[in-house]
Amino acid sequence: MTDTATATTSLRAAAHPFRFAVQYGKPESPAAFREMARKVEDLGYSTLYCHDHFWDSWSPIVHPAIAAEITTTLRVGTLVFAADYRHPAVLAKDFATLDLLAEGRTEFGIGAGWLTEDYEQSGIGLDRPGVRIDRMIEALEVIKGLWLGEPFEYDGEHYQISGMVGRPLPHTPGGPPIIIGGGGKRVLTEAARLADIISLNPNLREGTVGADAARSSVAGKFAERRQWIADAAGERFGDIEIQLNTFMALVTEDADSILEQFAPGFGLTLAEAREVPLVLAGTVDDICEQLHHHREAYGASYIAIHDPEVDAMAPVVARLAGT
Template identity: 90%
Template structure:
């Protein structure tokens, strides 16, 4: 089993000062990483945001969970992220996905292709990016991208490029992740393009056990090397978590009992959450836990107890 580590996904900072204070706090409290997301709502740039966090910290790893492959040509993204990794002296993790949020596509006027096409394009994009990070001239003739004799510049600080994160909830993307990723983020199935009842129903424990098995079957002996990540919906440290779950579960078409077993929901006392995380690692191989910025202080005792264990 991989040791536990914890990351934070930051939403929209209140101010530049607040963001810098949060980045320093996250590092001081023992979190391993700080990520932003890649959406067109009121969040900040998914390249500039991590660059500032890296500049003001000394050990914190930074990145984006996850870049939507459809939003940037892979040659551009390879250059941008290699520059980030170079400036951060290797303290990055590169997350990429196929894109899913319908609102992003409709508002930006980007065509929303069916999932299979988006996944295929994401796979090609990652192959191009890795090729450009190799330091060798790249010739690539794919269905979606063609590269002719291009050498990636600058090269990342990390030889061959930083660790790759692929997130997903469907069988094909997780099977490809088992081949291509160093870290796999187990997600619900977001085929509907929104976070609602469909996504919630795909988040029950049995579905996550199935996803873990898909990865294990596809990865074979390599499975032991892959770090499994959970990007949580909620991390609620409370003596009365049951009443909170009872209130929100029906809105997602779940019973309170089902909500409590959703791997992306952490709820209860510090002891309760530590026990949940041990069960999740045993059941799903999940050791890399992502929470969100409003939960940083409350989850600090869990991080202090489990990080590295």
């Protein structure tokens, strides 16, 4: 069997059923947020996320807690916590409380931090990417250790824990599913070892979403990222759920006219823009076809969209969720 055939067989074996998440920005009001959370659940979305930035948005702990309280099946979480913004002992306690109150309907996302504006405005030191990734790994090791409920010792470069017992324990034994997001080889290699869900992103090393991130969003780059994960994960690749956190999900009869408008600004040709995995554009049939392709090509079955797109994408969710 050729290497290509082996990779294809491995990818097919790893395919998971489709599920869909919504990442919520700033709610218009408390009532609007509650209405959206209930709608997302009713329409068959799996999960409601918020993000972790310092711009005009709500708390990434309180926000999911309210969503969990007013729903019955919806999963909640943050996509993703920036490890630099909180001590892991604090985050372990906060998220264990959330998981306990949500009775296990949570997903814990963690990342190394990337948005330069957050660091500049908050005064938090922005270290080079390798240091931030090292700190994220240590933070996750501390968090997972504290979720075991036994006296925990940790002596790392960035964090030291001395005989601490994590309380409360999460509802989920050992803690909820772990999400790690990223677009570089180092972070995805670590994610293949540590995460249950890997959120594929462009490379955000510039600290903003610009032309560099767009160039790293082309199809070939995502195929490479999938291969990095498969190589690092080995036999556990089939257990990992791969997520796409989309830039755009647009149901339209004329996708090309939309793509033609934004592609040049990001240095992409129309043909390249059509194949960017983080952009879903076309009719419901077109988008369903795109998602089947993305699952085949990148192993991606878990699709995250944004709150303005919930209603338009509902027919896609109804057709594909669970298949």
